[in-house]
Amino acid sequence: MQKVRAGIVGAASLLSSVLLRLLALHRHVEIVLLVSETKTGKKVEDVHRELRGAISKKLVPYNPREIAEQCEVVFLCKSHGEFWKKTGELIALAKRMKSVLKVIDLSADYRLHDPELYPVWYGFEHKNARLLRDAVYGLPEIHARDIKEAELVANPGCYPTCVLLGAAPLFQAKVVDGTTLIVDACSGVSGAGLRPNERNLAMYTMENILPYRVASHPHAAEMEQELTHIARERIQVTFVPHVVAFKYGMLTNIYLRLKKRADYKSVVKMYHKFYQGKDFIRLLPEGEYPQIRNVVGTNLCEIGLVYDQRTGILIVMSVIDNLMKGGSGQAVQNMNLMFGLEEKEGLPSVR
Amino acid sequence: MQKVRAGIVGAASLLSSVLLRLLALHRHVEIVLLVSETKTGKKVEDVHRELRGAISKKLVPYNPREIAEQCEVVFLCKSHGEFWKKTGELIALAKRMKSVLKVIDLSADYRLHDPELYPVWYGFEHKNARLLRDAVYGLPEIHARDIKEAELVANPGCYPTCVLLGAAPLFQAKVVDGTTLIVDACSGVSGAGLRPNERNLAMYTMENILPYRVASHPHAAEMEQELTHIARERIQVTFVPHVVAFKYGMLTNIYLRLKKRADYKSVVKMYHKFYQGKDFIRLLPEGEYPQIRNVVGTNLCEIGLVYDQRTGILIVMSVIDNLMKGGSGQAVQNMNLMFGLEEKEGLPSVR
Amino acid sequence: MQKVRAGIVGAASLLSSVLLRLLALHRHVEIVLLVSETKTGKKVEDVHRELRGAISKKLVPYNPREIAEQCEVVFLCKSHGEFWKKTGELIALAKRMKSVLKVIDLSADYRLHDPELYPVWYGFEHKNARLLRDAVYGLPEIHARDIKEAELVANPGCYPTCVLLGAAPLFQAKVVDGTTLIVDACSGVSGAGLRPNERNLAMYTMENILPYRVASHPHAAEMEQELTHIARERIQVTFVPHVVAFKYGMLTNIYLRLKKRADYKSVVKMYHKFYQGKDFIRLLPEGEYPQIRNVVGTNLCEIGLVYDQRTGILIVMSVIDNLMKGGSGQAVQNMNLMFGLEEKEGLPSVR
Amino acid sequence: MQKVRAGIVGAASLLSSVLLRLLALHRHVEIVLLVSETKTGKKVEDVHRELRGAISKKLVPYNPREIAEQCEVVFLCKSHGEFWKKTGELIALAKRMKSVLKVIDLSADYRLHDPELYPVWYGFEHKNARLLRDAVYGLPEIHARDIKEAELVANPGCYPTCVLLGAAPLFQAKVVDGTTLIVDACSGVSGAGLRPNERNLAMYTMENILPYRVASHPHAAEMEQELTHIARERIQVTFVPHVVAFKYGMLTNIYLRLKKRADYKSVVKMYHKFYQGKDFIRLLPEGEYPQIRNVVGTNLCEIGLVYDQRTGILIVMSVIDNLMKGGSGQAVQNMNLMFGLEEKEGLPSVR
Secondary structure, three states: OOOOOEEEEOOOOOOHHHHHHHHHHOEEEEEEEEOOOOOOEEEEHHOOOOOOOOOOOOOOOOOHHHHHHOOOEEOOOOOOOOOOOHHHHHHHHHHOOEEEEEEEEEOOOOOOOOOHHHHHHHOOOOOOOHHHHOOEEEOHHHHHHHHHOOOEEEEEOOHHHHHHHHHHHHHOOEEEEEEEEEEEEEHHHHHHOOOOOOOOEEEHHOOOOOOOOOOOOOOHHHHHHHHHHHHOOOOOOEEEEEEEOOOOOOEEEEEEEEEOOOHHHHHHHHHHHHHHOOOOEEEEOOOOOOOOHHHHOOOOOEEEEEEOOOOOOEEEEEEOOHHHHHHHHOOOOOHHHHOOOOOOOOOOOOO | OOOOEEEEEEEOOOOHHHHHHHHOOOOEEEEEEEEEOOOOOOOOOOOOHHHHHOOOOOEEEHHHHHHHHHOEEEEOOOOOOOOOHHHHHHHHHHHHOOOOOOOEOOOOOOOOOOOHHHHHOOOOOOOOOHHHHHOOEEEOOOOOOOOHHHHEEOOOOHHHHHHHHHHHHHHOOOOOOEEEEEEEEOOOOHHHHHOOOOOOOOHHHOEEEOOOOOOOOHHHHHHHHHHHHHOOOOOEEEEEEEOOOOOOOOEEEEEEEEEOOOOHHHHHHHHHHHOOOOEEEEEEEOOOOHHHHHOOOOOOOOEEEEEEEOOOEEEEEEEEEEHHHHHHHHHHHHHHHHHOOOOOOOOOOOO | OOEEEEEOOOOOOOHHHHHHHHHOOOEEEEEEEEEEEOOOOEHHHHHHHHHHHOOOOEEEEEOOHHHEEEHOOOOOOOOOOHHHHHHHHHHHHHOOOOOEEEEEEEOOOOOOOOOHHHHHOOOOOOOOHHHHOOOOEOOOHHHHHHHHHHHHEOOOHHHHHHHHOOOOOHHHHHEEEEEEEEEEEEOHHHHHHHHHHOOOHHHHHHHOEEOOOOOOHHHHHHHHHHHHHHHHOEEEEEEEEEEEEOOOEEEEEEEEEEEOOOOHHHHHHHHHHOOOOOOOOOEEEOOOOHHHHOOOOOOEEEEEEEEOOOEEEEEEEEEEHHHHHHHHHHHHHHHHHHHOOOOOOOOOEEE | OOEEEEEEEEEOHHHHHHHHHHHHOOOOEEEEEEOOOOOOEEHHHHHHHHOOOOOOOOOOOOOHHHHHHOOEEEEEEEOOOOOOOHHHHHHHHHHHHHOEEEEEOOOOOOOOOOOHHHHHHHOOOOOHHHHHOOOOOHHHHHHHHHHHEEEEEEEOOOOHHHHHHHHHHHHHOOEEEEEEEEEEEEEOOOHHOOOOOOOOOEEEEOEEEEEEOOOOHHHHHHHHHHHHHHHOOEEEEEEEEEEEEEOOOOOEEEEEOOOOOOOOOHHHHHHHOOOOOOEEEEOOOOOOOOOHOOEEEEEEEEEEEEEOOOOOOOEEEEOOOHHHHHHHHHHHHHHHHOOOOOOOOOOOOOO
């Protein structure tokens, strides 16, 4: 079988280091092009030291023509707001060149379909409304059919992935009482990347737990868009994220009230039906709680449910590896779907 | 000034190691008696290695007569359910002996005034209803007057301390809409003590976050008792605790809805009024969030408030050192009150 | 190609959890038998939670006949001293049954060829001198040829693996001045396993570094045996191990003096020649130091060399993942060699 | 008693945050002046968040005249090489103004008496040879007499403090065989300060151990200067430091050979005699090893000795809190000596 020719833009980033390892071990992929503007000219093994001896390819400057010529898929690992314009130009150029290039964007630039949300949540104007509309939100457990046909997949944020996988069955079944969700979430420091900031310095994160962007994190908008879509009514989220003293993984706790007609047992059945045949979802038996140590290094999402009889609150707990199912692993899962490969191909899970 | 003669029962425990350090540095205290049944005969410095060279006193078996004779205050650092009967007997004996012994119980044995709650939440029958009624719940910011007169102070649990300090002003002012509270809490592993279990083995806690006793932790009963008392109506709590990958400190997030007439600014004022003159409360300015690293090693509680305009949810975040304000520090604060000392005496805070 | 039928004895251990994952993902292996005496009757996924949904096989009691009948290879994951007798009996039984069973022992029971060393270093008498002599020390970079023919491979200890890979080229080339080696080593807490002890409780290991068995750890004997063999003269090791506040990985620093005729450049050449074609050795360029974060999760050993011109001391630093190259990964590497498979098969390294 | 009027230059640094807490709690000190050029105009509580509500003083620009007028002691918390010239000018100015100002320099600028060493180890020319000669190396356990009379105390580096306290008794007694010392050391990330670098980003330090400046760290020069002075012969050190995955504390392991006439027992006696009456030294009984968790937050140095009979190597292990005895705590100890206060005053140790 011929290999998929893949490229990465932003190859010096932390997300890229995970993506590179996955692609290097993927038997149906050939890495053909690695773009970095901060580390142009360096060998990738000199930037990502854990790849020494494995990938000696040089990092090159961004050249859209080169990408359109050499790649069948390109992964965009840029910061939010940096690249949305170039993404549109790259896709247009590829079309003109009759290249069959597919694009997987790991930034937030094409996740929200409504352009009005960008100034509010991300602080920049997004002028490519057309592409925003056409981009597919790349959560395979929900949008697999569209992903297979997509030209541009917007790879979901880590928190939204974890929350949506946890909450989707309830909203689809319309058993949630009310339209406001409370989400309390804890992420490892890898979520803060490698550029020095308050949330990734060891002295501020070790032996600590850091609330940040309380009720103002832009991932809330992503959750609201998708839950509103699933529920077919306007859903809102109070979202409180924290950075916690570990490297990889995240836990999201969702608090909601069930409608009277729903009970714990019927809810559990809903989840099993909703996720039947989904390789990356692990539903826990009653009494077991998710733990990030069970999923770190894999593309799995582990989900546990607890119903508080006394207060009528349902607690949905879900965990993922924030750089795998919450980032590069999901990007590979999307690529597999887009190229007709087996969904699990190249994703190191024993499941 | 004459020194208060203090004893500890359960002196080999983790809480005791913190208490011993505080008492040893307290200029108005003399440690006269250290009881341990697991380590009888050992020197305390051989059990708590960080005290080597400081306290060479021997650990002795439990002898109530000896305590009543030698101590003016005794701290009980036993596991829940182990000692409630002996506590009652000790107090009765002291009375008979005309000893002025005061007791500070760091276990949960005298925190709940309603004996019916013990079988439900702690799995044992509590037969000393009278002492349960008379014991004072030792949260000084709320019950200072009663603590000063108390014979038996039930030192609050770590989670309830953090949650009650965070929520009390709102319930007293009756501005909370509804009677159910959601509390999502993260504690360091020191909360799990030193006896090996799933929540204190390094392999299960490092690089992990462990939900446990979800919606079934007995500290919920303590929160409900006190909030109900403050609010003068029945309050319920959905409480979800976690053990997280750090040693000391805890963060509790409280989610609730405000009544229409309340707004963020008036709420902030309430807090400042409620805690005026309270040395161990640090109210953060708007936009700042509490962090355990700011309070570890001190008896402080740091509180931050965020109002989510979009959903109408108020988020109260509070942090303490779980072994200090959430345990031994608060016990010393209670002792200070009980013996007419300055409330801050011997509590290492720069505030 | 037909799959190798593999079994594990001691399948509830920490080492086994890593081994199980490797074997489950190994395309030429079928797991046929899992023995555990502490967890008999449980499903393996209920013991190793991260395997939920992947391996539902039940843990069975030890039955040597069953092993000899069903397995081509069995991995022994027992504690030191527990099983040496049964290992001998199992091999004898297999021979009588004309089974072609091969054994890989992950304990220390067959690592030292001299039976006299067992009472000294491990505190028990070893009475199977014949099998001690015949067992092959399973360090593939040094004993590959013997491993391929072995019936019983003694999988090396974690520290000796790291130290021997770091020091072997120097002793083979006879450029070390003196016969005493100083080794200062740091291991993650996973080295202390899951049975509660002073070295794996979170309160004793987080925010700490714990020297233990200073100059008395039995892994010194293993290092001495192999270095003496390589150097063709008696070598001694002062070995100081520590448990450090991380989960996986280890670093060993070797301090020695070079003979006059050796210099840094020639030493570097030696290493490159010695390890030519070895897939799991990563020699770092001058000025780069090994880091466990570059090897955790892989079977790699990363080696760095620094020559202190001022004092004439050579510092060899090497790192491995203690449960992979220092345990289960190396066991799989040995199995690959014993069954004529590619040495890297099933070992997740991008190299 | 009148309070010592103290100032700090470089008050926004990590070392300062510890120093500020110590001085604020010191009953014989009044903080009169806080200088910071990076945070001029800010309140100190807005820079060091754990001081909120405690010290609201504003940070002011550097003005030597102001210091000489207002302070009796000034602590210099600047980076190495930045301030040596100004330090000389400040002292000269104070003399001209007849101010009795004493200076405690926490940087390396006046630790090495030989100006020639600065270009070699620190990369800058030091032109104040006279002050280098007159400055007192502020290790109170060794130089107490000189410290009491000093105008300028050079507060020792963290590693040298730990190594010198561990090795001094042996060199003074001249029982070390040879003149080269091997030192393998592990420090928490607080040693790397708060300015972002490879050694204080969480992603590079959590779950890792980072060798750095192997055999080239400038603290080696400090160790050599002082050991040479104590031993009265030229001593050299091969020094290998690491940053490890914890925040506070350090462990240094010293490897050396004893002269024939020395034995373990006599060595232990030497240590007890050498450190008799020294409040901050904790000598461990045989078989016990130092642990940073026993000293973090205190000004103690804990020392353990192991003699490897088989190889003749003596291992001296010592631990300190790198920001306390290895920094600000020692600075306060020096100040106490310089102002005739009790050496332990304001240093929170139960010993």
